[in-house]
Amino acid sequence: QSLTIAECLDRHLTYKLHGDEERDRLPRNISARAKKYLIDALGASAVEDLPVEELTRLDANKFRDTLLERMKPNSVVRVMNVVSAALTFVITEDDLKFRNVFQKMVVKGAGASKADRLPLSKDDIYELNKVFDAPDDIAALWATLRDTGARLSEIVYLAVGDVSLQDKSVAIRPNSLRGSL
Numbered sequence: 001q002s003l004t005i006a007e008c009l010d011r012h013l014t015y016k017l018h019g020d021e022e023r024d025r026l027p028r029n030i031s032a033r034a035k036k037y038l039i040d041a042l043g044a045s046a047v048e049d050l051p052v053e054e055l056t057r058l059d060a061n062k063f064r065d066t067l068l069e070r071m072k073p074n075s076v077v078r079v080m081n082v083v084s085a086a087l088t089f090v091i092t093e094d095d096l097k098f099r100n101v102f103q104k105m106v107v108k109g110a111g112a113s114k115a116d117r118l119p120l121s122k123d124d125i126y127e128l129n130k131v132f133d134a135p136d137d138i139a140a141l142w143a144t145l146r147d148t149g150a151r152l153s154e155i156v157y158l159a160v161g162d163v164s165l166q167d168k169s170v171a172i173r174p175n176s177l178r179g180s181l
Helices: 005-016 021-042 044-048 057-068 073-093 122-131 136-148 152-156
Strands: none
Touching: 005 021, 005 044, 005 073, 021 044, 021 057, 021 073, 057 073, 122 136, 136 152
């Protein structure tokens, strides 16, 4: 029995779930978003009815090009990787004999350049501080991001044990929410 790309995404998601609603929210959202983007690009019947082995590289290219109309190249790569990983998972697990048309897609403009993710300048921080108005918990996140240079994902998942009031320091290390760094 043939699977659809939607079923491949669902099976891959089931494999990735931990059984913890909080931890499972992100993979569920990522999978749902990828499915929605596929439907937007290829149509519901191609995603929900067409056997996945009948999808072509032209379909994958259309998907990529539709994504490029709405998001930056690096975001396109992330979405494409989700779809490719789901398809590779099913091909491998079921020992299927067709190629993954979403694998090794070329996305023009993707990748980091020297100008990407430069630190904020002192002037940038000064201007942001002047206009930053948020509830205390969000303001604390901003202050921590600003003062440590850590990424948002590292700060959002800080645990009580990561903060030392005695040393006035924050230790960002893997924990059950953050995983690896």
